[in-house]
Amino acid sequence: MGRKPRCSKDGLNKGAWTPHEDEMLVDYVKIHGEGKWSNIVRETGLKRCGKSCRLRWMNYLRPNIKRGNISDDEEDLIIRLHKLLGNRWSLIAGRLPGRTDNEIKNYWHTNIAKKAQLQRQPRIDKKRIAPGSPNGTASNFKIQSIESQCTAEVAVTTTVSKENKTAQDLQDSTLAMAPSRTQENETSSKGLASGDDDNSSNIVMDDNYMEDFCKILDSDFPKLSDINDIITTNHHSNDTLEVDGDRYSVSINGCSTREIAEFPEKLLEADWSSNKCVQADQGFDFMSLLSFLEPTDEDWTEDALGSILR
DNA sequence: AATAGGACCAACCGCACAATG
């Protein structure tokens, strides 16, 4: 935000750390603990900026840093977590004791990404099918994007179909609910599509619920409990989703809202505490999770869940 | 033995965001 990087101050060392510098940093942390990195320069005379000190400590000097090759199990976990979390290296590293985000990031780029490239299929970039017939009798608006992952290209499609509103109306209203996602995250997906979605579930929502629901699904890390609340609160016995008297059917990635409703319940039932992959009361990337499961072509079964919990 | 190219990884850079004055 317009602030000059402190590391660019004159007189501060850059490049590889010397053993003496390491020693000074370790001594400082032993006495003062982690944090307050910018004080180190003032208090020790170490000619490194705070950021550099933090990085050196976190990635190299910190106790319990695990050195050596990434094991097969660790690689497997990295791939799975990357499926779930994307390039959130610090979160991934948090699930791998002794490994740093930098190390995992490097490993990903030098090993796993390379493997993935070999397996990569021809890519279809964001595809957008414009609204259909202007008379609005059918809603044919569809956005489809590709979730590019290390071993598979998975199309993730959010679908909302309407029965008595013009396609453009629906496009305008629903896109307006979450304008940020498509701007900020090209690999995320969102869309509206035509409405022969017979698997649609039985949900009635008013405007507020619809808005909440879309906001949650379109956030980067919707909370399971939030999704669950919205869906279960509005789950009724008829076959449509109603907003302002208009009827919609909703599906995500081809899954009906009933399946979506069951999905978080199953996730909540799962023993997240033992695998620490994703905590039920924390955020997770719903779309990534869907795309992770999608290639298995399975329902939301315990087996499918088990495959990511393993 | 020399060297070019690739692989690896530590460190840097820019940005975002929360805290603080």
Place this chain on the structure above:
DNA sequence: TCATTGTGCGGTTGGTCCTAT
């Protein structure tokens, strides 16, 4: 309310090591 500071994160760079020719 706004500017500044501190911290953390992901992307990128560049130095070093390794390997093939």
